[in-house]
Amino acid sequence: MGGCMGRERGDSLGQGSSRAGGRNGRKRGGRNEPLRKERPKWKSDYPMTEGQLRSKRDEFWDTAPAFEGRKEIWDALKAAAVALEASDHELAQAIVDGASITLPHGTLNECYDELGNRYQLPVYCLAPPLNLISERSEEEPSDTPPPLAPPRKEFSLKVRLSTGRDVRLSASMSDPIGHLKKQLQAQEDIEAAHQRWFFSGKLLTDKTRLQDTKIQKDYVIQVIVNNQLPASTPTPTTPPTPPTPSSPPSN
Structure with missing residues (x-):
């Protein structure tokens, strides 16, 4: 007769981690x-x-x-x-x-x-x-509607061009500088690639948002406009070769 594995102590009705088996003779x-x-x-x-x-x-x-x-x-x-x-x-x-x-x-x-x-x-x-x-599946639709996006609060942003002229743009604190560059391009026909925006002496990248700059609504952003193309380097010219003096005629 072989041994059989019983349930663990405290395990009721096979609820524990017992396996089973063993030859126990006929039922x-x-x-x-x-x-x-x-x-x-x-x-x-x-x-x-x-x-x-x-x-x-x-x-x-x-x-x-x-x-x-x-x-x-x-x-x-x-x-x-x-x-x-x-x-x-x-x-x-x-x-x-x-x-x-x-x-x-x-x-x-x-x-x-x-x-x-x-x-x-x-x-x-x-x-x-x-x-x-129960675990809710990610694919299972939720009865709770998705939260609404906060309303966009716009204000008039004042930018001062390097030409000395001030321009007003419609902006919100969540707008990135790259978006505002395109808006300035549409209004003033200034290529975005030719604009460099500065605030408090710091260059603002295209991905920087207004809220990251800590700017107030009555502050001014400086915009340096560079429309000049880089001057081409002149090709050095070779000075003309002076003529070889002719030999005096022989007598």
């Missing part, structure tokens, strides 16, 4: 009950999420065949448990019958194969706990 009296439709009800020691339940089940099914028992029976028990949880009782019963699995109590908590090996499934593989926490 008592050879009784075989049909698989019950109702699933066991149990409560976890702590609120369990759906992801934690899946991880716990995967760990059990991955390690169960390493214990005593036959792998094909473990596979059949897993398929039957999945079918039973999906409320497909007929399929679960057919899997159990096809694998010649005997159910003395009509549940998968304790069962035997045709060789008399004993198998025990923990309750968390048969049904979710009563205190299961």
Whole structure:
């Protein structure tokens, strides 16, 4: 007679992390009950999420065949448990019958194969706990409408060109400098590439937002306009070669 692995201390109805197996002789009296439709009800020691339940089940099914028992029976028990949880009782019963699995109590908590090996499934593989926490899928639409974008608060921004002329632009504190350059280009026909914006002596990049500059509504931004193209470097000319003096005529 071989030994059989019992449930861990404090584990009720296969709720713990026991595996199962071991040759325990034929089931008592050879009784075989049909698989019950109702699933066991149990409560976890702590609120369990759906992801934690899946991880716990995967760990059990991955390690169960390493214990005593036959792998094909473990596979059949897993398929039957999945079918039973999906409320497909007929399929679960057919899997159990096809694998010649005997159910003395009509549940998968304790069962035997045709060789008399004993198998025990923990309750968390048969049904979710009563205190299961549902996890909302990212793809699942939410009933809560998305927050509205804050209204755009515009004000008149004063920029002073290097020509000495002041220009007013319609701006908001969230506008980047690159956006305002395009607005100035549309109003004054000044290419954005020829504009350099300064505030408090600091050059403002295109990605800088007005709110980052700490500018107030009555402040002025300096805009240096450079329309001059870089002068081309003149090609050095070769000085003409002086004529070779002719030799005096010979007598």
